[in-house]
Amino acid sequence: MIKILLVDDHAVVRMGLTMLLNSNPEMQVVGEASEGNEGIKKAMKLKPDVVVMDLSMPHGKDGLSATSELKKLMPDVNILILTMHDDEEYLFRAIQAGASGCILKSAPHDELMSAIESVSLGNAYLHPAATKRLMEQYLGSIKHDSHDTYHLLSDREREVLTLVAKGYANKEIAEQLTISVKTVETHKGNLMEKLQMKTRPELVEYAVKKGLLGYGI
Template structure:
């Protein structure tokens, strides 16, 4: 069962989403919130697997700020940004804030259900037009002789974990330093390795050195 928290400032939207999601036997809406601060508190109380977060909430904390803060408090939670903005800037900002994906409010119901299922499994999800634009930007960057810097996709916590890995600390030692569980450290490590497209600790150490995370670089 995928436990879902809905965070949207429109009660009618939340009601519609709740009715839709609860018809799926593998999903359950366990809570609702009308703005970011309330969403963070509800997430800490209800421990959902997935938070469906509205991007624009004018009253209270907005979706991007709430996503960034919630990922620091609950690194294991998967956040799917719900937005009406089919805009590249919002997409990159959502990813940098720690969201697992973005989906348009205008998307078909079947796409929303598929997106929630994907992010609940720890996968990333981007709506088709966003994926197309990302590929176009990547290919354009490659033609210009450089690739996008994947370091910018890492959350602040993932950068902390990367730095400690590069300094030679074990997962247990990292957990003790950051006051988190070993499992959470492993989750961060898996996420940053996926984002950086790396498979070994030596690769991470070399990358951290190049980025100057140890105070000196290669």
């Protein structure tokens, strides 16, 4: 029996998922939570095999923050991120936070059950479209590894790169580094030119690979 904890801010979604998962004789929803902090407390108490964690929960702790904190408290817990965002940036941030997998809310019911079963066994799970993009980007990164220009970045540019990849806005970066927003934008433009990158998801992937976020792939 796979014990499951649901963490989602929508009661209707939790109710629907509970009915669906409990219809599987090999699965049991042992608890629910409406935001990240509550989810962490419930997980510590109930010791579920899998936590199905919503990514976006505006009231309380969000899914990524809760995942990161919960993995520190319970390293062996398996967390499956449930999201409506089919975006590389969210995928890499979920992996960096310690999630065992990521699945779209629009996925078929049988795919959700397969994902839960997979992560409960300690395996990783990514929805098919994400797996394809991840492989394409990985193969592309191999091609460009010999031309890595990280050594061209200044210390300040490396600091900005790390903070950008962690999801901080320009204003927040400026406050942390005690510089102006305009200076942050200049550093950001310079480092993206040196690394030959154009988007934030590219920076997130690059930072993860370089181990700048504490997690490498």
